[in-house]
Amino acid sequence: MARVLVVDDATTVRMYYRDVLETAGFAVEEAVNGFEALEKAIEQRFDLLVVDVNMPKMDGYAFLRQGRRMPELQAVPAVMISTEAGPQDRTRAFAAGANLYLTKPVRPETLAGIATLMAGAAS
Template identity: 80%
Template sequence: MTRILVVDDATTVRMYYRDVLEEAGFAVEEAVNGFEGLEKAVAESFDLILVDVNMPKMDGYAFLRQGRTMPELQAVPAVMISTESAAQDRDRAYAAGANLYLVKPVRPEVLTEVAAVMAGVAP
């Protein structure tokens, strides 16, 4: 089963992603900040990581920058999803190691299609 790690400090956002993705057949784990996300991502194996930008303790940019230095996470696709919509935010995400940048809110059909494509499974 395709495994996705959702790293976001907002409980409602994590629940939304979990509901949508599990209904589409994905297995979903959650982390509330970048530190917890890195711990889980290194300890377990994931096919895709969805990460927020603005989080306490470690933001999404730092999570991606640090994760991309770890051999276990270098090849795992990462999608940054944020309310920040300026071109500079998107550029920062790609520079930090994101494979794709989406602006919240993300419609369910977009979320499932992006997850399938990025994780390498047929949508």
């Protein structure tokens, strides 16, 4: 079973992503910020990262930049999902290490389909 790490400070967003991804057959772990996500990535293997941009303590950009320097996360596909919709936001996400950038809200079938394609390529 492919494993997804969902990184978002909003409880309702994490619950929504968990529900969609578990229904699609994924095992899901959650982190509330980039620091917690880095700790979990050291302890466990993931096939996909779903990352918010705006979070306290460590935002999504910083998490991906640091994560891409870690052997555990270098090749793990990352989807950054944010309310920030400007072209500069997309550019910053890719520069930080995201493989895909989506704006909220993301439809359940879109999230499940992307996760299946990206995590399937990793596992």
